Amino acid sequence: MARWLTVGAAQLGGIARAETRAQVVDRLLALLHQAHAMGVELVVYPELALTTFFPRWFMTDQAEIDAFFERTMPGPATQRLFDEAARLKIGFCLGYAELVADAEGEGGRTRRYNTAILVDRAGTIVGRYRKIHLPGHAEHEPWRRFQHLEKRYFDVPEPGNEGGFKVWRAFDGLLGLCICNDRRWPETYRVMGLQGVEMVLLGYNTPVHNPPAPEHDTLSLFHNHLSMQAGAYQNGTWVVGVAKCGIEEGCEMIGGSAIIAPSGEIVAQCATQGDELAVARCDLDRCASYKTTTFNFAVHRQPQHYTLITDRKGAVPPD
């Protein structure tokens, strides 16, 4: 048996702050057309793929901040992408900053999320994920060479409703979404693994330099792959990780976009720091080789011994 899904990791180089959404969508369309030529059925774009990575700047003017957010999806700038992808019968995953005015079930407050959507081959949004593990900090830290203010500009979604690590039936498989820093947390993959996920799609913007821990800088690409490969193997799932990379407004970001098999092996990888497509023909049925043996959860997991994972947030050493 085999369920083939040909996937493209559509890596992006840097997006300048002055670059318009129309210019960025032109780049997304160029990658879409390359993907079409290679028989790709699902294209994965990075996190916050429509603009520069704006959390690197401390801003106080809410209008200036909100200019980086989308109020509708598709919207004026992205309708072209939806239309062309539907015409070519290519699904896609796209990351963007989402502004939800009068958010239902959240007291009518305006919410801002770091969001990814899954769009099927007909151009319909079939899944929406709002980033849970927001990295960085909430207050201005002028000593940093650049800021990482995701905790300031984005909300963490509440569980339930549209919040949480979900898995959707799409593309003849079980697909899940997460974003950037989520990929470093084994809980991310496990919650989706417990829903039988067969392919996790994720985009990232990861600076090479981590101001609070510069001693990790030389390892940033290693940590990126290590986390995704372990998540794939330990849950028997494909993982497609896609970077926005290269030099962006003076900040160097890692590339290393990769398509990873349920074995944990990297089967396709970008080798530049710019716009580039890596493609793999993925058999979703290969997941079963892990899900029914070493990682047969129903047979081998021991959740009665895992209670600290949900009972405790921070680490507490023993007395």
Add this chain to the structure above:
Amino acid sequence: MARWLTVGAAQLGGIARAETRAQVVDRLLALLHQAHAMGVELVVYPELALTTFFPRWFMTDQAEIDAFFERTMPGPATQRLFDEAARLKIGFCLGYAELVADAEGEGGRTRRYNTAILVDRAGTIVGRYRKIHLPGHAEHEPWRRFQHLEKRYFDVPEPGNEGGFKVWRAFDGLLGLCICNDRRWPETYRVMGLQGVEMVLLGYNTPVHNPPAPEHDTLSLFHNHLSMQAGAYQNGTWVVGVAKCGIEEGCEMIGGSAIIAPSGEIVAQCATQGDELAVARCDLDRCASYKTTTFNFAVHRQPQHYTLITDRKGAVPPD
């Protein structure tokens, strides 16, 4: 600041079924003396280090099975190891099969565990761990070239009492134990990470050939390192993984014993398939570089989104 702990991964080659415990302890002592010559303060021996890996055989005679178990620790065969280690002021971690007659708090039943102990530099047992993730199967499966009957011969410990992933204050740090298959499960490291663990000690017996999934055989060494490196990085802890390896009673087992830094990097590794010592001088204070930044759990974890991890044992796909 630095808290140095010089650790030795004391890998063992195969142990024949006919080999006596006295012969094995001679080998453990030889490694102990090598360790002493290299300034090692803590030696880590493999899982079930006193006998051949007996779950590879289907046995029905309980006396034959119980002959592989220890009823006391130290016992007649292991007292020499305790005495010599204490004389040299070297602590150690040792895996063995533990028989507990009339187990307290368990209804007076006889229990059999796959156990590891942590012994301090004075020769006192300061920690005991009983394996939670027992791999393999409980019934005879004659189609296999060899059995893996851990689910038949061992009990899973109940939570509480002496059961569970614990962390002990020892060797001027926070040390945890797990065993073999535990290392493939991110929950193992996370439960200890939530107790601030700074070094995880583990032994393993891992056949190269996995009868239910022979397609994984060429990846067994990769999966071994991938799991331990991810567990180290994602919890900011040292991991010391030690194999019993080589050809044992016709069954080939992986080596690859490794000492892994909180960065996920392998800093020392065995390169044979036999008795061999790999040594590293480990700074327990290096953990803080991860525990206070990327993996500052109190700041970044979102346990309200992890509830499936404890609510659910097996995977359940969405409707």
